[in-house]
Amino acid sequence: MRDAAALLIEALPYIRQYSGKTVVIKYGGHAMKDEALKDSFAQDVVLMKYIGIHPVVVHGGGPQIGRMLDRVGKKSDFREGMRVTDEETMDVVEMVLAGKVNKEIVALINRHGGRAIGLSGKDGMLIEARKMHLFKYLGDDQPPEIIDIGLVGEVERVNVEILEVLEKSHVVPVIAPVGVGKSGETYNINADLVAGKVAAALDAEKLVLMTDVPGVLNAAGDLISSLTVAEAAELIQDEVLKGGMIPKVQCAMDAVQGGVKKVAILDGRIPHAVLLELFTDSGIGTEIVPSRPSRRFKERKRS
Numbered sequence: 157m158r159d160a161a162a163l164l165i166e167a168l169p170y171i172r173q174y175s176g177k178t179v180v181i182k183y184g185g186h187a188m189k190d191e192a193l194k195d196s197f198a199q200d201v202v203l204m205k206y207i208g209i210h211p212v213v214v215h216g217g218g219p220q221i222g223r224m225l226d227r228v229g230k231k232s233d234f235r236e237g238m239r240v241t242d243e244e245t246m247d248v249v250e251m252v253l254a255g256k257v258n259k260e261i262v263a264l265i266n267r268h269g270g271r272a273i274g275l276s277g278k279d280g281m282l283i284e285a286r287k288m289h290l291f292k293y294l295g296d297d298q299p300p301e302i303i304d305i306g307l308v309g310e311v312e313r314v315n316v317e318i319l320e321v322l323e324k325s326h327v328v329p330v331i332a333p334v335g336v337g338k339s340g341e342t343y344n345i346n347a348d349l350v351a352g353k354v355a356a357a358l359d360a361e362k363l364v365l366m367t368d369v370p371g372v373l374n375a376a377g378d379l380i381s382s383l384t385v386a387e388a389a390e391l392i393q394d395e396v397l398k399g400g401m402i403p404k405v406q407c408a409m410d411a412v413q414g415g416v417k418k419v420a421i422l423d424g425r426i427p428h429a430v431l432l433e434l435f436t437d438s439g440i441g442t443e444i445v446p447s448r449p450s451r452r453f454k455e456r457k458r459s
């Protein structure tokens with residue numbers, strides 16, 4: 157009993173810090189595997205809202221899209237963590253993200269006593285997007301090769317009006333990473349990138365990116381508990397970060413530089429990962445900070 161009281165008291169300064177503030181949570185497709193974990197995530201979100209924090213959920217659904225593409229006989233193809241998206245793939249992506257996955261998370265939060273509402277980037281023109289191009293470096297003497305990855309978008313603008321209205325209510329917004337272009341075209345956007353832009357547009361107190369590894373790992377596989385923007389850029393350049401971890405860390409860097417106070421990448425396989433990160437002294441996962449002039453970054457062993 158005394159332990160429970162001590163735990164609540166440990167949480168008190170953090171509850172005071174976050175109460176009345178916005179926390180954006182990116183809920184990745186890989187962290188949605190297990191029913192008990194999904195329940196603990198929904199409980200965390202509901203508890204946050206009840207104690208006066210404004211949680212905003214941005215979800216992924218990469219594995220779910222992959223399974224649906226398999227069922228219709230289409231292969232998944234990725235470049236630098238981005239799904240190559242032709243028109244047929246875009247239809248499947250929108251159906252899975254804005255339909256099935258979004259409504260599943262909304263229902264989950266509501267089942268745990270919250271009031272969630274599902275939005276895609278098209279609702280209220282929430283996420284205005286433009287086509288993304290990837291550039292491949294071919295040497296100093298040549299222009300880079302432009303890689304066309306189809307209907308993949310990057311966020312041009314987040315129209316936060318609807319989110320600001322919801323902040324004043326009991327409703328938790330749950331956002332699917334589908335964007336809308338100037339001529340009404342639909343874009344598939346990496347969910348981490350959407351979460352970063354939404355957090356910056358809302359001037360969020362914290363951005364939490366949930367994934368299926370303990371956090372950012374160094375070349376030896378150890379967890380890096382704190383990472384500056386410059387150190388993160390080095391890890392990308394040295395190819396220590398691969399696949400989906402590249403846009404995740406890039407989004408964390410952008411968010412920090414865009415004014416989000418705190419950004420953490422953490423293990424969504426840990427029950428109540430969000431609460432542990434927000435409300436305990438030690439936190440979990442990797443925090444990304446703007447700079448740390450004098451100290452070397454600490455590393456702790458992956459448990």
Ligand SMILES: Nc1ncnc2c1ncn2[C@@H]1O[C@H](COP(=O)(O)OP(=O)(O)O)[C@@H](O)[C@H]1O
Nearest residue numbers: 184185186367368369372373396397398400401
């Ligand atoms: N240096 C690294 N540290 C941690 N994870 C890495 C690293 N490099 C590549 N990864 C991969 O990035 C994955 C997380 O990205 P992604 O699959 O897009 O996650 P999510 O779907 O949870 O957003 C991890 O499962 C891991 O395989």
Ligand SMILES: CC(=O)N[C@@H](CCC(=O)OP(=O)(O)O)C(=O)O
Nearest residue numbers: 185216217218238239345346347
């Ligand atoms: C362009 C792009 O790659 N979009 C992603 C959108 C979903 C996503 O980001 O899901 P996770 O967070 O679960 O990986 C995709 O099609 O898989």
